[in-house]
Amino acid sequence: MSLVPLWDSDIGSSTDNLPEIFSGFSPSEITRVMRCLGVRRRAFSPGEILAREGDISHAVVLLLQGTALVRRGDAEGNRHLIEVITASDVFGEEILWDPARRCQHTATATEQGVALMIDMQKILDPQGPLCELRSRVVENLLRIMGAKNRKLQEHLQVLAHKSLRARLLEFFTQHAAANQSTIFTLRLNRNELAEHLNADRAALSRELSRMKAEGLIDYHRNSFQLLR
Amino acid sequence: MSLVPLWDSDIGSSTDNLPEIFSGFSPSEITRVMRCLGVRRRAFSPGEILAREGDISHAVVLLLQGTALVRRGDAEGNRHLIEVITASDVFGEEILWDPARRCQHTATATEQGVALMIDMQKILDPQGPLCELRSRVVENLLRIMGAKNRKLQEHLQVLAHKSLRARLLEFFTQHAAANQSTIFTLRLNRNELAEHLNADRAALSRELSRMKAEGLIDYHRNSFQLLR
DNA sequence: GAAGGGGTGTTGCCGTGGCAACGGACAAGC
């Protein structure tokens, strides 16, 4: 695990996929903000855990590269896959509003990548030692939260269906809409998809087969096509 | 339906349950912000619909008094109860990040009350004609979005359980934690609770009976107690 | 008191889907 102050690194140079939280900032402004916030950079490998449910942390995770799965478990040991986060996504923002600063989810990397760990305390505290760029960070954070909440709404919309087939169709429709195409490839394997849809893997396979037989969808491995 | 400019009314005087979005504002500042934003006041009666799924609107709804149920339906006509909003809650903030400004939910009043309809366009537009109080409104809005985020996460946590009993126990546990007591009264009737838990009303009644028989809970009508 | 209506409890039927077990496909390593 590499964890170094960010301003020693060269993130400011790759402004192509500038994370949303620095949207509208010049490279020099980014450097200033990161100094103020004490942003740290962390490289990770597949399988590595970026944050664990129950951890106490003051840092929000911002993915620059790579992919991670966000999960939450319950007392009985069931796991539920909340979402897939990729470059420029935010994770763990809920600690900002939790007095105990307790992380509610576990994020596991599936691809090698880099993340920023941002101590958000200073952002929410108006009296904090943050430079005058604070209000612009807050504004970007607001947009991020808006996007995050929409993701949650979409997931809720999936889980609100009673039958597995309906949940699948809802999920596929959302994906097709996001990709602007009825053909898409999932990052999730069957186990993970089942976790996300709150279903059993075997039942998921069975239902996919039925839907293919009925001509609703076509698929091979992780490539899917929505027909009809 | 009464819909008048707000600064003709006397909302500024009742600063007791000041809505979060005006948190930290003095009465005169509130008046100024409301002028800038063109806030409108709307009184409503039980059964009245505050906003309908699919509507195009630029206004976010802010409840001052009363209660409303937030629902979302699907193509097959199934309805799902997302949440209960009460005084100082916000509804419909998702339109802020939807380019089509399309409302995703339906809000139905269950008690007589008053709401503010706030045109939020000017808040997100940094070039807009909004006074210098804008950044403080954005900041409050961020906290509101954080609270909303947690509500969504809690609902997801409920729906992530496979069995109806587990969903019920999760829901009850959340309520008990929020009320700081294992005894609480629900605002929802059986139909609405079933909608919220993604279950059938009859199955819900059956499971509640079983849980009472097994000594897990006790209840009469809408008064519940979590035992064990 | 009678009638009506909304909310709730109950019960029989049966389908969706959870669970467990197994087999096949494919890749990596020896």
Next chain:
DNA sequence: GCTTGTCCGTTGCCACGGCAACACCCCTTC
């Protein structure tokens, strides 16, 4: 070649819960 591991498909069993129908309670209205 063989082995091991991972992922996916399939199938039998059966329980949870959706659905429909009916009964009961409580309240309002006439």
